[in-house]
Amino acid sequence: MSDPKTAHAPRRASAAATLVAACAVLAGALVACEIAAGLFRPWNDARLAPAAGLLHGYGLYVGPGETGPLWSWIYGPVGPFAYLPAAWLPTPATAVAAGLVWTAALVLGSGRAL
Incomplete structure (x- = not known):
């Protein structure tokens, strides 16, 4: 039993x-x-813009007397460099979608191999 x-x-x-x-x-x-x-949140494309700007030859920061775009980026350069692969995509919609997937992978996979 x-x-x-x-x-x-x-x-x-x-x-x-x-x-x-x-x-x-x-x-x-x-x-x-x-x-x-x-994809419909307005700040996602603005956060991806510095990475796209790097691909087009712009710097992240504009110093006194320099010309260039004024980004809403006040942090270090890690974020824009992390999102460079998404910014390489051909259209803004696909770049934002890839950036969202990349963000989810970074957040949910933090501390583990992706």
Whole structure:
């Protein structure tokens, strides 16, 4: 006769695996919805503009007496350099979409190999 404490263990493990899979699908759907909604947020293209400007030969910072675009970028250069691959894409919409996917990968994959 089986032990009553372990008789339901396979069923519990199966239920736990199903719950984990359902949560993973839901989390993936939420990330996909946020990426899709991000295409319509006005600041995403402005945040990608410094990376696109670097590709066109502009600097990130304009000093006294210099000419060039005034970005809304007041931080260090890591952000624009991180988004250079997205800025290489041919249209602004695809660049913003790639930037959103890259952001999700950086945020959700931080601390782990992507």
